[in-house]
Structures are given as C-alpha cells and as structure tokens.
Amino acid sequence: xTNHELTWLPNxxxxxxxxxxxxxxxxxxxxxxxxQRVVVLDADLSTSTHTSMFGNxxxxxxxxxxxxENNMIGVAAGLASTGMxxxxxxxxxxxxxxxxxxxRQSVCYSNQNVKxxxxxxxxxxxxxxxxxxxxxxxxLMSGLPNMIVISPADAPETEGAVEFLYRYRGPAYMRLSRxxxxxxxxxxxxxxxxxxxxxxGDDVAIIATGIMVHAALVxxxxxxxxxxxxxxxxxxxxxxxxxxxxxxxxxxxxLIITSEEHSILNGLxxxxxxxxxxxxxxxxxxxxxPDVFGESGSAWELMDKYMLNPLGIVKxxxxxxxxxxx
Amino acid sequence: MEQLGDxxxxxxxxxxxxxxxxxxxxxxxxxxxxxxxxxxxxITYLYFRELRIDPxxxxxxxxxxxxLSKGHASxxxxxxxxxxxxxxxxxxxxFRKINSELQGHVVNHIPGVDATGGSLGQGLSNAxxxxxxxxxxxxxxxxxxxxxxGESQEGSxxxxxxxxxxxxxxxxxxxxxxxxxxxxxFTENIMSLGDLEKKFSSFGWKTRTINGHDFYEIHDAxxxxxxxxxxxxxxxxxxxxxxxxxxxNNPEYHGKPVPNQELLKKALDEIERE
Ligand SMILES: Cc1ncc(C[n+]2csc(CCOP(=O)(O)OP(=O)(O)O)c2C)c(N)n1
Numbered sequence: 206x207t208n209h210e211l212t213w214l215p216n217x218x219x220x221x222x223x224x225x226x227x228x229x230x231x232x233x234x235x236x237x238x239x240x241q242r243v244v245v246l247d248a249d250l251s252t253s254t255h256t257s258m259f260g261n262x263x264x265x266x267x268x269x270x271x272x273x274e275n276n277m278i279g280v281a282a283g284l285a286s287t288g289m290x291x292x293x294x295x296x297x298x299x300x301x302x303x304x305x306x307x308x309r310q311s312v313c314y315s316n317q318n319v320k321x322x323x324x325x326x327x328x329x330x331x332x333x334x335x336x337x338x339x340x341x342x343x344x345l346m347s348g349l350p351n352m353i354v355i356s357p358a359d360a361p362e363t364e365g366a367v368e369f370l371y372r373y374r375g376p377a378y379m380r381l382s383r384x385x386x387x388x389x390x391x392x393x394x395x396x397x398x399x400x401x402x403x404x405x406g407d408d409v410a411i412i413a414t415g416i417m418v419h420a421a422l423v424x425x426x427x428x429x430x431x432x433x434x435x436x437x438x439x440x441x442x443x444x445x446x447x448x449x450x451x452x453x454x455x456x457x458x459x460l461i462i463t464s465e466e467h468s469i470l471n472g473l474x475x476x477x478x479x480x481x482x483x484x485x486x487x488x489x490x491x492x493x494x495p496d497v498f499g500e501s502g503s504a505w506e507l508m509d510k511y512m513l514n515p516l517g518i519v520k521x522x523x524x525x526x527x528x529x530x531x
Numbered sequence: 532m533e534q535l536g537d538x539x540x541x542x543x544x545x546x547x548x549x550x551x552x553x554x555x556x557x558x559x560x561x562x563x564x565x566x567x568x569x570x571x572x573x574i575t576y577l578y579f580r581e582l583r584i585d586p587x588x589x590x591x592x593x594x595x596x597x598x599l600s601k602g603h604a605s606x607x608x609x610x611x612x613x614x615x616x617x618x619x620x621x622x623x624x625x626f627r628k629i630n631s632e633l634q635g636h637v638v639n640h641i642p643g644v645d646a647t648g649g650s651l652g653q654g655l656s657n658a659x660x661x662x663x664x665x666x667x668x669x670x671x672x673x674x675x676x677x678x679x680x681g682e683s684q685e686g687s688x689x690x691x692x693x694x695x696x697x698x699x700x701x702x703x704x705x706x707x708x709x710x711x712x713x714x715x716x717f718t719e720n721i722m723s724l725g726d727l728e729k730k731f732s733s734f735g736w737k738t739r740t741i742n743g744h745d746f747y748e749i750h751d752a753x754x755x756x757x758x759x760x761x762x763x764x765x766x767x768x769x770x771x772x773x774x775x776x777x778x779x780n781n782p783e784y785h786g787k788p789v790p791n792q793e794l795l796k797k798a799l800d801e802i803e804r805e
Contacts, residue, residue: 249681249714249721257715269715271684271722272651303650332561332627334635336602336649502629510629 211427211516213505221419223385224360227324229393230381231255233367234292238263243371246281246293248274253383254294254324274299275307278319282311285318290371296330297323297339297380301346312376313349319377320370321346326356326380327466328494328511329416329504338499339380344471346378347444354444355379356465356473357395358418359388362441365395373397380415382466384504387419389439398442400450406436409522410454413464414440414473417492417513421464424518433522440473448480455487460525462490464518466508469493490525492518537580541746544614545575549774549802551610551623556788557795559627562635565784567607569710569743569769570599570677576749577675578611586616589642595672598658601679601708602636602648603786609633609641617643652685654678655705659695662703662762673757677706681713684722689734695762696735703762704753707731708743710771716782731764743767774802 209216235258237243243263249272251257260267270277274295281291294300300323301308312319323342330338346354355370355377357363363381370377389403400412404425413421418439425435436454440447455461461481463474474491481487494511508514548571556562574597578584582595599608606626613620618632618641625631632641636649646657658676665672678688695703707727711718718724732738737759741748749767756763771785772778775798778789789795 247715249684251715253714269721271718272681272713273684273686273722275686298650332559332635334627334638334649336634336636336638336647500629501627501631501633501635506629 211423211519212509212514214509217423217515218505221387223387225385226357226360226363226381227255227383229360229363230322230324230367231258233364234259235262237367237371238266240290242288242290244268244284244289244291246270246277246291248272248277248295248299250295253296256292256294274303278304278307279311281319282315282317290318292320292322294322294324296337297326297342298337301342301378302339305345309349313351316351317376318374320379321377322367322379322381324381325383327382327416328499328507328513329382329384329466331383331504331507332501334501335498340466340468340494340499341471342380343443343465343467343473344475347471347476352376352378352444353442355441356414356443357381357441358415358439359386359390361388361390361393362395364393366441369395369397382416386416389419389422395441398445398447400447401439401441402436402450403439404437406434406458408434408458409460409462409525410436410438410458411462411464411518411522412438412440412451412473412477414443416466417464420513420515421518423515424522427515427519428522433526435522443473443476446476446480448484451477451480452485455481455485460488460529462492462518462521462525464492466513467493468496470496488525488528490521490528492521538746541575541579544579545572546802546805547614548575548607548610550799552606553775553789553795553798555606555610555623555626558624560788561627562606562788563603563786564606564788565712565771565778565781566601566679566708566710567604568773568775568778569771570601570604570607570708571773572744572746573677573706573749573767574607574611576746576753578615581753582675583672584643586643589617593670593672596645596658596661596674598646598654598661598674598676599637599648600654600658600676601651601682602654605635605637608637608644612643651679651682652687655688655691658703658705659691659698659700662700663698665702666700673702673704675704677708680707680709680711680718680724680727683707683724683727692731692734692736699760700762701760704756705762705764706743707764707766708769709766710769712771712780712782712785714785728766736762736764738764738766740766740768743769744773774805776801
C-alpha cells in the first residue's frame with residue numbers, strides 16, 4: 206500500500222461508498238413524526254440540516270425559528286417541559302457554541318428532554334471556513350451534567366442513533382457531518398454507551414469516532430502489512446464513555462490512539478486519557494485537529510492538510526510504538 | 532439634491548464588483564452570490580465615494596471603519612477591496628480555496644477587513660465598540676456597518692441596537708440590507724420581521740428607508756446620516772441577486788453560485804447590459 210492510498214485524495218475518497226448522515230437524520234425524523242409528541246425546531250438552516258423533510262410532512266409540528274438559535278433552544282426546553290419531544294437542529298457551531306448557556310441552564314440543569322442534533326461539525330464543513338467549522342463541540346457538550354453526547358460513524362449508525370434519541374429521556378447532543386461519510390456499517394444499528402469493536406488486535410487499539418472510524422479501518426489494514434496488529438474501536442457515544450471497553454483494550458494492547466475530527470483538546474482523546482490515567486495508566490496518543498482554527502478549502506483537501514486521514518493515524522501509531530519502546 | 536458627478540463611475544464599479552462576485556463564487560464552486568449582489572451598490576458607494584481609507588495603510592488608526600456583519604457577503608467586500616487596491620484582483624480567484632487568505636467569511640486578518648463575520652449578529656456589536664472607542668479617544672472617524680434582514684432575527688442585534696442608542700453613537704451609520712430573503716426562504720414566511728424601520732426607531736435610532744440600488748438615494752441618506760445625532764439605521768430596500776434575472780428574488784441563490792458556464796455567461800452579459 207502506498208501513501209496515496211492512505212490519504213483521501215486523490216483516490217481513497219472515490220473508492221469508498223459514502224452516505225449522508227443529514228439525510229438519514231431527516232428520513233428518520235419523518236418516521237418518528239408518527240408520534241404526535243415529536244416536534245422539530247430549526248434556525249433557518251432546515252434545508253441544510255434536512256429537518257425540512259419533517260417540516261414538509263408535519264407542518265404544525267415544525268418550527269422554523271429564524272436566525273435566532275438561542276430562542277430555539279429556550280423554546281425547545283419549554284416544549285419539552287410539557288411532555289413534547291423536541292429535536293432542535295442547526296449547524297454544530299451555533300447549536301453548541303452560540304447556544305451554550307441556553308443549553309446549560311434551560312436544557313441540562315433543568316433536565317429537559319431536548320435532543321440537539323447538529324450538522325456541519327468539524328473541518329469537513331469545507332469552504333465556509335473556520336467560522337463554521339466546529340471542532341470544540343464534543344468538549345462543550347461533554348462538560349455539561351445530565352448531557353449525553355453521540356457522534357455516529359456513518360449514515361446507518363445515524364439512523365439507529367436518532368431512533369435511540371427518540372426513546373431516550375433527557376438532554377442529548379448529537380453531531381453529524383455535512384459531507385457524505387464513508388459507510389462502515391451494513392445496517393442501522395446503534396448501541397448506546399457501548400464502544401463497538403470493529404476489528405480486534407493485540408498491538409495497539411485505535412479508538413475513533415465519527416468520520417475517522419473509516420480512516421482507522423484503512424489504517425489498520427495498512428498496519429497489518431507492516432506487522433502491527435491494530436484493534437479498531439468505534440466510540441459513537443462520547444458521553445457517558447464506555448470505560449470498561451477502554452480499559453480492556455488498555456490492558457490488552459498497552460497503547461491507545463484516539464482519532465477524531467475535533468480538537469485534540471476536550472474531545473474523545475481527553476475522555477479516553479481520563480479513563481486510563483485514573484485506572485490503568487497507558488500511553489494515549491491523540492489524533493485530531495491541533496489547537497488551531499480551521500480554514501477554507503474543500504472538505505477532503507482540508508482533511509488531508511490536517512492529516513485527518515489514515516496516514517495521520519498510521520503516523521500516530523508509529524509515534525506511539527516509539528514512545529512505548531522508551 | 533447635491534449633484535453627483537461621479538455616478539457613472541460608481542455604476543461602472545458596481546458592475547465590475549457584480550461580475551467579480553459571480554466569477555469568484557463560480558470559481559470557488561461555493562459562496563453566497565445572492566446577498567452579495569444585493570449589497571453591492573451600497574458597498575460600492577462606501578468604498579468609492581465615502582470612506583476615508585488608505586489601501587497602503589490598512590491599519591491606519593484614523594480610518595473610517597466598515598463592518599460587514601452579514602459576513603457571508605464576503606465576495607462583495609473582497610471585490611471592492613481589490614478594486615480599491617488593498618490586494619491584487621487576481622487574488623480573488625483564490626477565494627475559498629485551501630491555503631488562501633480569502634476565507635469564505637470575512638475575517639479581520641485580511642488587509643482592509645475591519646471585523647470578522649460569519650456567525651451572524653456579532654458585527655453590529657463590533658461596530659459599536661469601534662464607535663465607542665472613537666468617541667472616548669476623540670477620533671474623527673466614522674463607523675459604517677451592514678446587517679442582513681434575516682440577521683436581524685438574532686436577539687444580539689437588538690442588544691446592540693439598545694446600546695448604540697444608550698451611548699449616543701453619532702458616529703455610527705448602519706445599513707440594513709432589506710432583501711426580504713434569508714437562507715430557508717422569504718423572511719416574512721420564516722420569521723416575520725415586520726416594519727424594521729419602526730422597530731429601530733422605537734429603539735431610538737434615527738431611521739430612513741431608501742432604494743438600496745439607487746446611488747442618489749444612497750448618497751442622500753449618507754449625507755443625512757452624517758448630520759443627524761445618535762446612531763442611524765438606513766433600511767435599504769434591495770433585491771437579492773440584483774442584476775441577474777434568474778437570481779433576482781430567488782432564495783435558491785442564497786448560498787449557491789451559478790451552476791454552469793452558459794448561465795455564467797448569461798449572467799455576466801446581463802450585468803454588462805444593465
Ligand atoms: C448565527 C448564525 N446562524 C446561522 C447562520 C447560517 N446562515 C448564513 S447566511 C444565513 C441567512 C442570512 O440572511 P440575511 O441576513 O437576510 O442575509 P442576506 O439575505 O442578505 O444574504 C444563514 C441562516 C449563520 N451564518 N450565523
């Protein structure tokens with residue numbers, strides 16, 4: 206395998222099946238709409254988040270709040286307080302960053318049954334640039350008591366996760382991608398709070414989330430040829446984190462690489478580090494966006510520039526193996 | 532009305548800017564032509580007639596400021612800055628490309644850009660800060676800003692509106708680009724804004740409504756605004772996608788460039804013949 210096959214461009218991206226998580230969200234919402242308690246709110250991005258699909262079918266239970274994200278979250282909390290099941294959507298940057306205090310007080314502290322489903326998370330937002338590339342949301346939302354945080358790996362898992370959110374009672378945040386995401390699951394299965402073992406291995410455990418799960422599988426294939434037996438784990442629940450599986454693999458491999466389309470600060474890497482450092486100190490190498498803002502560019506060009514590709518994971522594994530030798 | 536000898540020049544500049552907006556977004560295969568075209572004439576007037584700025588000294592402390600609060604209309608501002616000599620026109624073709632300075636949304640790292648935009652509803656507050664500073668430092672500069680009508684649904688716009696009046700910011704002149712369209716559709720269907728002039732004037736702003744594509748009216752309004760005390764809100768009635776028949780009043784072209792060469796040619800021709 207050459208380096209070319211470890212970067213998205215020019216080949217990898219065209220050789221994989223990709224599907225839209227946003228569309229899965231929209232479609233699943235339509236199904237859930239049969240329950241009269243389900244209401245959907247958006248803030249002038251319904252054509253982008255695909256909540257418009259619900260809006261076209263259930264006009265009286267869809268509320269486009271205009272460009273007023275704070276109000277949207279406050280209203281969602283009010284709706285939830287009366288027994289409705291609100292899904293509130295916007296881009297990740299607004300739904301978590303701009304709305305943080307509304308989410309904190311009206312949703313989390315009040316323990317309201319509001320599901321915040323945000324699209325356009327991460328660098329793959331692309332050309333819109335740093336103002337729209339949310340790479341801090343996992344941290345912001347994970348820090349809130351009562352909140353659960355979900356980051357599905359692909360479109361099929363998104364479907365399962367939306368259905369789970371509907372059944373779950375309490376504040377929830379889910380992040381989705383703007384881009385079509387490589388498919389790693391055959392069916393719409395989501396298991397809350399359980400890290401999914403996609404591939405077993407003894408030498409190193411790559412724990413990835415979202416779009417990086419596919420990259421981790423490609424990296425593991427490559428590493429196999431290099432004589433490194435890598436496990437690949439899908440952490441689609443960021444909070445609460447599955448400490449049991451993390452510790453199992455910490456013991457088994459002694460080396461963990463985390464990979465996420467998120468800042469290396471306060472995301473999956475931080476959560477995993479916390480778990481091992483308190484229970485079974487293990488080397489954790491974090492792969493993600495370093496402590497910088499993103500920039501304009503096409504989605505996959507950016508992913509390659511910031512090394513959020515299989516090559517980036519391979520390099521982190523090599524780094525980890527070096528550290529472990531010392 | 533004062534004679535405006537340079538109207539033909541302004542019209543030419545506006546044409547050039549409109550063409551560049553279409554070309555930049557086409558080349559980038561992304562971006563926001565609709566709200567850039569609605570903002571063009573006002574931005575043209577400011578950059579080619581009104582603002583005291585110096586392309587050689589983009590950080591000159593005494594310069595007038597312009598804050599594009601609806602930061603997705605970056606193509607209009609970037610084109611004006613390039614034509615005004617802040618950077619080469621060729622640079623516009625790097626817009627939204629990787630490793631380019633010209634980010635999708637306006638950012639203050641770029642020479643000539645006074646404030647960052649992208650997340651709506653923040654620029655007006657930035658403009659108020661600049662105006663406040665001008666007053667306490669006894670500076671002569673004026674602060675101009677432009678906000679969107681959709682953007683005015685943000686609560687933060689009204690927090691800013693309140694503070695501009697409270698601090699009696701006579702050096703603040705704001706345009707509201709009233710093109711009646713936001714991202715998901717028409718403003719009055721999505722979240723009705725109603726009579727924005729009344730709303731701002733009840734907050735204490737001096738207000739006026741003009742045709743935002745008529746240079747005489749823009750000129751008159753700016754002259755009026757410079758004389759009035761307190762913050763001024765000029766509600767500019769505009770057409771989203773102005774100048775291109777198939778883009779005008781069409782919400783589809785909020786965040787989508789002309790899709791192919793033929794339509795691009797048609798659009799450029801229409802602007803040329805305008
Ligand atoms: C806080 C925030 N919410 C949502 C968006 C996404 N967005 C970008 S442009 C836009 C519509 C803006 O409408 P308007 O202010 O009327 O601008 P114009 O029609 O003049 O382009 C939206 C919702 C954003 N950039 N910022």
